[in-house]
Amino acid sequence: MTIAEKNNPLENPLTGEDYAEAMNFIGQNLLSSLAQSIENLPAELRNRQVVFQGLSAFLTNIIYKQSPTNQTFCNEMLDDLAKLIRQQLNEIYQPQPSAFN
Numbered sequence: 001m002t003i004a005e006k007n008n009p010l011e012n013p014l015t016g017e018d019y020a021e022a023m024n025f026i027g028q029n030l031l032s033s034l035a036q037s038i039e040n041l042p043a044e045l046r047n048r049q050v051v052f053q054g055l056s057a058f059l060t061n062i063i064y065k066q067s068p069t070n071q072t073f074c075n076e077m078l079d080d081l082a083k084l085i086r087q088q089l090n091e092i093y094q095p096q097p098s099a100f101n
Contacts, residue, residue: 059081063081
């Protein structure tokens with residue numbers, strides 16, 4: 001199957017697995033880029049506050065660019081993002097079923 005065939009949603013609809021793979025791919029690349037950026041900072045700037053401020057600015061720009069004239073929509077996007085983060089953190093902390101049960 002070619003990339004064009006795989007990317008044709010009419011013939012090959014995307015699955016939940018496709019979305020999960022895409023999410024993981026993006027997340028891994030963002031994490032790698034963040035780690036490299038932190039390593040390039042002077043040691044005294046490699047702290048949680050600087051990282052959080054950088055992430056905050058990054059997310060603010062992404063949200064703002066979605067709808068620069070609609071603050072309500074931007075606030076809703078932020079709320080949706082916070083819900084996703086909470087959901088994913090909850091999933092991380094859920095006990096995983098053992099294959100031997």
